[in-house]
Amino acid sequence: MIPVEHYVLLSSVLFVIGGIGFLVRRNVIVTLMSIEVMLNAANLALVAFNRSRLRHAVEQSAPGASHTGQVFAFFIIAAEAAEVAVGLAIVLSLYRLRRTVRSDEADLLKN
């Protein structure tokens, strides 16, 4: 049986990989995909902790406490769909204006 540490370890490694990609890459599409990686890692940690704290929630017998992490992950997925839609629209708009998808050439507000 896999203990919860392994899930959390995997999740944190994925988060660090996504964060490094977000900081190092300059292609806006790759940056958005790195954010996806980070949010997926957060979802994995939420669901794993939900499963591991299950007995605690049942003992407390708080209504609805049994699925809190999963519901949270569900809302993260919804927010992320919205973020990707708006982000890719901004990428298209930037490309139309500057013929580039590099984040360091998006300096329309500079000077």
Add this chain to the structure above:
Amino acid sequence: MGALGTIYFYVCALTALAGALSVVIAKNPIRGAMGLLALILSIAGLFLALHAQFLAAIQLIVYAGAIVVLFLFVIMLLGPSAATPSDRRGLATRIFGGGLFGLAGLAGIALVTTAWNAAKHPFPLPEPDASFGGIDAFGSVLFADALVPFEVSSALLMVAVVGAIAVARGRQGVASMSKSEQEVARTTSAPSSSPKAGASGTGVFSHEIHAADPDHAKEPSA
């Protein structure tokens, strides 16, 4: 089940790591999107192992079915310019920032791992009853305790759709017209310069009407 579950976990974990690495490393964004797809599929597999069947299905439908396809649409729309040529400007700064973040993350991971080792007992996952994570149990929580955030998230999605259309549609105003169209639009929008402007020249697409109408376009010079 024990050994099989362990193998399943490690296969999913290695696929997820490989996918995340290829998102970050790949030069071609299409390969990055494929890596993202591998990551999403393996995370959905881990959700199944964690008794989150409904979330696994949602993950497949929303991520693999919608988000990755959206990324691919945009990459295809941009064509070859979606892959930016590499140049080394600011590379040291970026490597420094990324390295700092990576070191901080690794330090945090090491800290938590030593704390876990000091606790000296693993935290095994309790076995839930079969309905845990299914549509019935999940939905009864979602529509009872999380009803307000659920409704708010529907408003969020609608606003995002409207915003995405408004941003991606581009400018439809004077600035997107060519020089001659701009001149026509400017002269015909003045109230007394053109008698026809009130009849056919109003509305969003009025500049197209004027541009398509040859003697109306000639009128200002006459």
